[in-house]
Amino acid sequence: MSTKTGSYKTYQSHARHTGSNPAAHIPDPRLLLLPQEILKDARVLDIGCNNGAVSGHLLLRHAVKSVVGVDVDEKLISKSRSHVNFMLSRVRPSDPSGRGEWYPVSSVRKYGSRIPPAEVCERGRFWCGDYVTAIDPAAPSAGGGCAGYDVVFALSVVKWVHLAHGDSGLRSFFEKVAVDVKPRGYFVLEPQGWESYARAVGKNPELRGVFEGIRVRPGEGMEGLVAACGFRLVRRWGVGASEGGWD
Amino acid sequence: MFVPRQLQRKALRQQPKEPASLVPPEKSTKDDHIDPTLAKEMVMTLEILFSDYGIESGPPEWFSARMRSVEGESDFIHLSALLDCPLLAEMKPKPSQMTFRKALTQCPPDLLQLSKDRYYIRRRHEYLPSSKSPARHQKDLDGSTIYIEPHVTGITLNPGRVARMLSQSAMPRKYLPVQFVEAGDTAWAFVILSTAVSHEDAENQELWPRGWIVMTKHEWIRRDEEYQQLRRRRRPTLPTRIRLPERHDGASGSSAQEMWPDRPIAPTVPAGPASAREDDQKMNADYEPGLIVYLTNLHPQTSKETITSFITRQADRYNRKKSSSKAKGNFVPKDEDGPPVNINYVDYQKGLTTAYLRLRKAQDSELVVSALRKRKRMMQDGSDKKGKKVGIDSGRNDWVKATNVEGNEERIYWEKVLAAKWGGKGKNKRKRPSQPATLDVRPSDERKQTDGGRPSKKVKSSD
Numbered sequence: 267m268s269t270k271t272g273s274y275k276t277y278q279s280h281a282r283h284t285g286s287n288p289a290a291h292i293p294d295p296r297l298l299l300l301p302q303e304i305l306k307d308a309r310v311l312d313i314g315c316n317n318g319a320v321s322g323h324l325l326l327r328h329a330v331k332s333v334v335g336v337d338v339d340e341k342l343i344s345k346s347r348s349h350v351n352f353m354l355s356r357v358r359p360s361d362p363s364g365r366g367e368w369y370p371v372s373s374v375r376k377y378g379s380r381i382p383p384a385e386v387c388e389r390g391r392f393w394c395g396d397y398v399t400a401i402d403p404a405a406p407s408a409g410g411g412c413a414g415y416d417v418v419f420a421l422s423v424v425k426w427v428h429l430a431h432g433d434s435g436l437r438s439f440f441e442k443v444a445v446d447v448k449p450r451g452y453f454v455l456e457p458q459g460w461e462s463y464a465r466a467v468g469k470n471p472e473l474r475g476v477f478e479g480i481r482v483r484p485g486e487g488m489e490g491l492v493a494a495c496g497f498r499l500v501r502r503w504g505v506g507a508s509e510g511g512w513d
Numbered sequence: 514m515f516v517p518r519q520l521q522r523k524a525l526r527q528q529p530k531e532p533a534s535l536v537p538p539e540k541s542t543k544d545d546h547i548d549p550t551l552a553k554e555m556v557m558t559l560e561i562l563f564s565d566y567g568i569e570s571g572p573p574e575w576f577s578a579r580m581r582s583v584e585g586e587s588d589f590i591h592l593s594a595l596l597d598c599p600l601l602a603e604m605k606p607k608p609s610q611m612t613f614r615k616a617l618t619q620c621p622p623d624l625l626q627l628s629k630d631r632y633y634i635r636r637r638h639e640y641l642p643s644s645k646s647p648a649r650h651q652k653d654l655d656g657s658t659i660y661i662e663p664h665v666t667g668i669t670l671n672p673g674r675v676a677r678m679l680s681q682s683a684m685p686r687k688y689l690p691v692q693f694v695e696a697g698d699t700a701w702a703f704v705i706l707s708t709a710v711s712h713e714d715a716e717n718q719e720l721w722p723r724g725w726i727v728m729t730k731h732e733w734i735r736r737d738e739e740y741q742q743l744r745r746r747r748r749p750t751l752p753t754r755i756r757l758p759e760r761h762d763g764a765s766g767s768s769a770q771e772m773w774p775d776r777p778i779a780p781t782v783p784a785g786p787a788s789a790r791e792d793d794q795k796m797n798a799d800y801e802p803g804l805i806v807y808l809t810n811l812h813p814q815t816s817k818e819t820i821t822s823f824i825t826r827q828a829d830r831y832n833r834k835k836s837s838s839k840a841k842g843n844f845v846p847k848d849e850d851g852p853p854v855n856i857n858y859v860d861y862q863k864g865l866t867t868a869y870l871r872l873r874k875a876q877d878s879e880l881v882v883s884a885l886r887k888r889k890r891m892m893q894d895g896s897d898k899k900g901k902k903v904g905i906d907s908g909r910n911d912w913v914k915a916t917n918v919e920g921n922e923e924r925i926y927w928e929k930v931l932a933a934k935w936g937g938k939g940k941n942k943r944k945r946p947s948q949p950a951t952l953d954v955r956p957s958d959e960r961k962q963t964d965g966g967r968p969s970k971k972v973k974s975s976d
Contacts, residue, residue: 292665367726368736370728370737372660372733373741377740
């Protein structure tokens with residue numbers, strides 16, 4: 267499963283880059299790069315939420331109003347729910363210092379989380395499915411009552427969408443995001459490099475067929491595809507074309 | 514110019530050998546050095562082991578059994594004898610006698626003294642007896658204890674790394690050296706420093722390693738109690754997750770307890786409302802008596818699988834021997850060697866020398882006890898499934914022994930097992946040590962032998 271969809275444990279974590287697994291209270295450096303005003307009180311969609319680490323940070327440190335996470339792996343969805351519950355349990359109800367992790371991790375682990383699941387769901391909702399093909403009943407693209415998201419995140423997930431569905435699937439992906447994001451909303455995209463595609467194919471040769479048919483490469487056409495789906499590049503971070511922000 | 518290879522070789526052979534230098538060649542230092550960070554962590558782990566708290570919290574027999582006289586001086590411990598210390602269990606790469614030797618040469622510790630041959634170590638006599646932590650009042654101990662959440666997970670299990678990172682931070686030097694690190698789990702630990710830590714210092718994030726959450730023990734108690742109250746208020750209908758035995762903070766999994774499971778460790782946190790709640794929620798254990806066997810004298814590096822194989826073999830051989838002796842008098846069919854032993858679960862934690870066996874039937878328990886008593890086999894190493902016979906004349910008494918757990922001990926054990934099953938989730942369950950091995954619900958006669966009859970503080974007063 268993980269070699270097909272990239273649902274590796276701690277995939278979203280920057281442990282992949284630093285070589286160690288950061289504690290839950292360490293902020294995700296990618297989120298710190300973003301202008302915080304776009305996140306404040308925002309409704310956020312986290313595509314490929316993995317274990318909910320990014321969603322938890324968004325809720326805890328970036329003052330977003332609510333997060334909806336989606337991932338293809340049922341286990342990771344379950345993890346995301348408990349992770350967000352864990353992170354919210356650490357916050358003092360009226361925290362004058364504004365620091366998230368007021369209660370020790372030992373207390374939460376020892377006694378269990380303090381927030382009822384229903385309350386967690388109000389701020390962090392997670393659903394399992396392939397974002398390109400599955401339907402979130404609450405999403406505007408599905409005709410639900412949801413008013414769309416202020417910010418949509420696709421961090422380190424485009425490669426897997428691309429390898430699973432090819433160029434046409436990638437286009438569908440961007441089009442669906444364009445529907446889900448509010449007008450004047452933001453789409454934060456972290457594409458992976460082409461060499462990373464090759465590594466994924468090396469691990470799972472079943473992906474080779476789609477891989478060989480890919481014409482839209484990151485840095486060579488992907489930006490154009492995103493723009494064709496209705497987005498405008500606002501800002502680029504990181505090295506080369508590896509990271510970008512769209513609206 | 515092209516020179517055929519054969520001629521090249523010939524020319525080489527004909528070269529006069531250089532006269533041997535009278536000065537011995539400089540020995541390559543490459544092999545004598547290890548990574549300085551690793552060296553420092555190894556030395557600091559040893560300093561923690563030999564610290565006041567380390568010595569005080571450990572059973573004297575652990576040290577005394579390893580102490581030797583070297584060059585007329587006593588109290589030295591061979592470096593190889595330290596390798597099974599659980600404090601080193603999470604160190605990577607795994608230390609060896611040689612890496613210890615190199616580390617100690619590279620970073621000579623103040624607290625420790627290396628023998629002339631550099632294979633033995635002891636605490637410097639000028640530091641003994643210490644006026645520091647061992648006899649410190651509990652209140653003082655709490656004052657010098659800080660709660661930490663490091664920036665990465667996992668390092669709390671490596672006391673040397675925690676100590677190294679603290680020593681390299683901007684924390685006031687008066688707090689050093691680190692006396693002990695009690696790991697809660699991979700995310701948090703209690704660190705006992707040399708002097709009391711002020712609240713201001715603990716609050717000042719500049720002083721501590723970057724990204725760490727640090728608070729005094731008192732502050733931790735305050736937040737912990739507040740969390741419990743808040744949790745009860747917000748989730749009155751949900752059950753409290755029950756953690757098993759007491760440790761430094763009342764939770765399980767401390768390094769000290771893992772190291773010295775037979776020693777009672779006084780909980781430094783007063784029993785809070787949650788403890789009372791836990792007591793209230795104790796279930797009426799409904800269990801079949803006579804299924805639990807307590808094993809002692811296991812090898813500390815053994816595993817559950819090895820224990821299973823070891824016990825099964827002993828029971829099997831015992832049965833075989835019994836039937837063959839019967840067969841001398843009467844005819845016994847070959848397949849009637851007696852029933853094989855059925856082990857449901859081995860309750861064991863790496864690094865301990867004790868374990869609990871949960872067997873399928875009471876007859877299995879009796880069989881295990883009888884087999885081990887008769888066969889007197891000791892485990893020579895962690896993977897020893899056969900065991901070595903301990904001769905009667907050898908004067909040794911360290912064969913693997915089994916005792917039936919009965920009465921109150923048995924009831925407490927089952928309550929804890931049920932509580933663990935009821936309260937834990939998969940991941941947390943894995944993080945916890947196999948509870949009963951540290952529960953100290955041993956048969957009372959044995960507890961008297963090792964504890965001098967003191968009631969263990971690890972077990973709550975439910976008995």
